[in-house]
Amino acid sequence: MNKVVCVFFVFLANNLLAQVGVSPVVKGKVDVNAMDLEGIYVVNLKTEASVVTDAEGVFAIPAKIGDTLVFSSVQFKERRVILTDENFVSANFSVRMEPAMNQLREVIIKRYDNINAVALGIIPAGQRSYTAAERKLKAATSLDPTATAGTMAGGSISADPLLNLFSGRSKMLKKELAVEKKEIFMQLLENMFDTDHFVRKLSIPVDYVKGFEYFAIENESFTKILNSKNKTTTEFLLGELAVKYKEIIARENN
Template sequence: MQIGKFSCVFFVLFATAALAQTAIPRKLRGKLKTDFATPEGFYVINLKTEQAEITDEGGYFSIAAMVGDTLLFSAAQFKGIRVVLTSDDFGEKLFSVQMVPIMNQLNEVVIRRHNDINAVSLGIIPANQKSYTAAERKLKTATSLNPTASAGSMAGGSISIDPLFNLLSGRTAMLKKELIVEKKETYLAMLDEMFDIDHYINKFKIPLDYVKGFKYYAVDNDKFTKILDQKNITTTEFLLGELATKYKEIIAGENK
């Protein structure tokens, strides 16, 4: 009888210790692999804790996780991969995941080369000219010092005083604000292309009257806009979910 009780107590203690080991988050170190690209800047997201990490230039990452957690591996032009972690994944060997690119198959591709016809050859723009948006062009014009030849000046040339005038008059600050507004409008348009209004209401549980405000709230977040620039719908939606939770807390506080 004593032996039986001892065995039972030992089993309970052993099971408790084993359970405790699996319940404590540990650092999972791993590496992403690809056949066609350097796996730098890929996202590793723990869907349970909502923690996100980014791979370094070698594709390596480190993230807190435990047995049973689901990790999402995501990047632009690659299929999202979900992995449910087991105890074997926390061994001495490096945890590795092979990323699969998204291949768009076309029925037929016909290529006709017209290399001699372009905006430069047609005289529309000078060679090697950088393209700017309307707001960027205005800001560049207002802040650039443009040396011009002048035989009557002592130094053999003169410099436009427009940038100094614009700085003192506040026009430069105004143009910088215009550039910020233009970028936000671009981000808002990108969101409209990715998700319709029903997605915000049904998926993120944002009230209809607050959807527009939530979009502005999202594009004010620098971390989010960096993700949005990559046009990765999976990661964008994940971060929108995080922002939606915070935004609903703000709404609740305002309605008290």
């Protein structure tokens, strides 16, 4: 009987010693407004044990009451938590973290007007630059004497311009170019004069301002002056066009 009791106490003592040597594990979850929470470091400062969270922010690390856990990641602010007994028994132990906002103190925008295609030697100085619509039209209508698609009038030319002519593509591209030019003129006009100018100085009703702008850019003489960017001359001609436009409005309203 005494032998049985001794064996029992020896077994119990070994079991207690084993339990003393094993550190408890605290389990929890990182709580933050982010889609991917994987890879957040969790470090026990006392034991230097470390783990990383999974994609849902869940972690489990050996620790004891009073240990300090450090949560750190590149995209989040560092957070330190001193463990209490509640952290070990709570099934909803969560650690709130905030995204790291790297705010710039100052943004300086520099203009380099001297850096352009001419300065870099990409195109020769003085060469005319073409818009996208102009390049399309030029490519569709120009005869290339170096092409070998066929022979006509004693020279070798490309058949593409002729095909574009018969298919109506050249006509379509001309319309596209005309629309693009009107858009450019409209932008120039709106950059030079705001809506208040048309309403207050030219007495154009505010609901008719946009129509007056289209009316003005349809005038070829006006667009030539507008393209010169001479504001004084442009404003004078706008006054004359405004008189005509208001007469049209009056006739339509009668």
